[in-house]
Amino acid sequence: MTRQRFVELITAEQEPLRRFLLALCCGDRMLADDIAQEAILKAYLAKDSYVEHYKFSTWLYRIAYNTMVDYRRKSSTLLTDIDRANVMDSDLRADGEFEYQELYMALESLSVKERTAILLYYLQGYTIREVAQITGDGEDAVKMQLSRGRTHLKNKLSNGR
Incomplete structure (x- = not known):
């Protein structure tokens, strides 16, 4: 995939992707934007592995979801601290x-x-x-x-x- 084609596809998917991540992040806009940026970067770095006959948004959302899962896994100690704070x-x-x-x-x-x-x-x-x-x-x-x-x-x- 060319850089230009990637930019075109991302431009079309950027706002829907952010809304998706905003929901995954329970309204935390900053976190959603950070994950969106990281996911878009990961997608760009892996753009040559994208197969054109598959739906681009599905491929991109999978990367975004995996990025969110990775974030939660890495921040599990922070979540534990927050859970303790709620008590x-x-x-x-x-x-x-x-x-x-x-x-x-x-x-x-x-x-x-x-x-x-x-x-x-x-x-x-x-x-x-x-x-x-x-x-x-x-x-x-x-x-x-x-x-x-x-x-x-x-x-x-x-x-x-």
């Missing part, structure tokens, strides 16, 4: 939600490259080499983005306390 009394739960909000705000303060490297490496479990392949940056650049991102997060989170 806590409301005051403690509110404090925990505030801490998550602080983390999200700190992540938003990073550059796009730093945030992408941090999330792919620490949240998604990709190796430095894989992050470099996904982002198109060199391995040394990814290491620098991770280092700077960690420093910025540490400073942002410690200043908030």
